[in-house]
Amino acid sequence: MDMRSILERLVGFNSVSSNPNMALMEWVRDLLAESGVQAVLIPDATGAKANLYATVGPQDRGGVMLSGHIDVVPVDGQDWTVPPFALTERDGRYYGRGTTDMKGFCAAAIAATIAAAGRDLKTPLHLALSYDEEVGCLGVRSLIEMLEGAPQRPAMCIVGEPTSMAVATGHKGKVALRATCTGREGHSALAPLALNALHLAADFIRAIRDVQGQIAAQGLRDGDYDVPYTTVHAGVMRGGVQVNIVPNQAVVDFEIRSLAEDDPEVLIARLRDAAEAIVAPLRADFPEASIRVDRLWDYPGLGTPSDAGVVNFVKGLTGANGTIKVAYGTEGGLFSQRLGIPTVICGPGSMAQGHKPDEYVSQEQMARCEAMLAALLARLETGL
Structure with missing residues (x-):
């Protein structure tokens, strides 16, 4: 089965992160089995979702791992002009949810794995497909645990997130956090006698903004990123029942996206100190x-040195001269930090099309990806 046919089938599965993915993974497993490739499924506790891992070639050496996630973000509330879960080919583009992020690369990687089964590889090719990447790189962790206990690990990894086929060496790490603010309820007519939890939440958001301002003015910088410093961002604030009740609880969900050189634990400690400073003066009246x-x-950031072997290797496959860093997170930091596998990000399409209605990847980008993977198989035949 060729790449386009595989992509059509992958897009046809509604693999939004909240949905089961077992049917999709079983289809990939069975497709690989037709070419003699034995894939292992690593199910979650419910049995409704799984990761997939397969190896072609000798089992006694490292090899190259192609990594992708098959879950996608929802289409709810988006104005699509094409069916989101069916492949539409038009004007040199493949449209459908996940075509860029990142079923396009997954289709090419599956096709390359099938092609590898008919080649005499001296160095192995590994295929790793994960779930629940879009909700915090959660699903891949059981695959990582499996590899931690394996006798051999891949020597390098290519994560095929969309980079327009540039070779990316880094991205920021992310910590998602929740501030739970507790006050005292009361009637709004007597509001000054109560402690409004939403007001506490607002004060905490002010502290977040103060920390962000200090980082922007004085923090570490990396000019390879569009935003060259660590960011702290409040995304959700919830609290209250109705307007005549002073709320006794409110929640703020926020995140830290940190440069590889920044320690997010230091920022978390600063924010906890700020939280305590907000409530400490209030405890005499409101214990x-x-x-x-x-x-x-x-998930951790990725910071592969620009002169690392994996960087030069993948640049040789693509013909790239330089490297980039990307604004979004990937599973690459987990492979690098948890497993010690040198990792780069390189895949078809642009994240500018990801997560949007009428998401697409161009045929030109897919052709370049297929060419990279063909060059990879040729290298694996010679033993790197």
């Missing part, structure tokens, strides 16, 4: 006053 900051999930 229950608190702002508790909890970590929800995180």
Whole structure:
């Protein structure tokens, strides 16, 4: 089966992160089996979702891993002019949810794995497909645990997130956090006698903005990023029942996206100190006053040196001269930091099309991706 046919089938699965993905993964497993490639499914606790891992070639050496996620973001509330879960080919583009982020690369990687089965590889090719990347790089962790116990790990990894086929060496890490603000309820006619949790939340957001301002003015900088410093951002604020009740609880969900050189734990400690400074003066009258900051999930940043072997290797496959860094997060930092696998990001399409209605990847980008993977197979036949 060729890349286009595989992409058509992948897009046809509604693999929004909240949905099961087992049917999709079983289809890929069975497709690979037709070419003699045995893939392992790594299910989650419910059995409704799974990662997939397959190897072609010798089992006693490192090799190259192609990594992609098959979950996609929702289409709810978006104005699509084409069916989001059916492939539409028009004007030199493939349209459909996930074509850029990142079923286009996954289709090319699956096709390359099938082609590899008919080649005499001296160095192995590995295929890793994950779930729940879009909700915090959560699903891939069980695959990483499997590789931690494996006798051999891949020697390098290409994560095929969309980079317009440039070779990306880095991205920021992310920590998602929640501040739970506790006050005291009361009738709004007597509001000054209560402690409004939404007001506490607003004060905490002010602290977030102060920290961000200090980072922007004085923090570490990396000019390879569009925003060259660590960012702290409040995304959700919830609280209250109705306007005549002073709310006793409010929640602020926020995030830190940190440069590889920045330690997010330092920022979390600063924000916890700021939270305590907000509520400490209130406890004489309201002993229950608190702002508790909890970590929800995180993934590490990626900071592969520009002169690393994997960088030069993938540049040789693509013909690239330089490297870039990307604004969005990937699973690459987990492969690099948890497993010690040198990793780069390189895939077809642009994230400017990702997560939008009428998402697409161009046929030109897919052709360049296929050419890179063909060059990879040729190198694996010679043993790198």
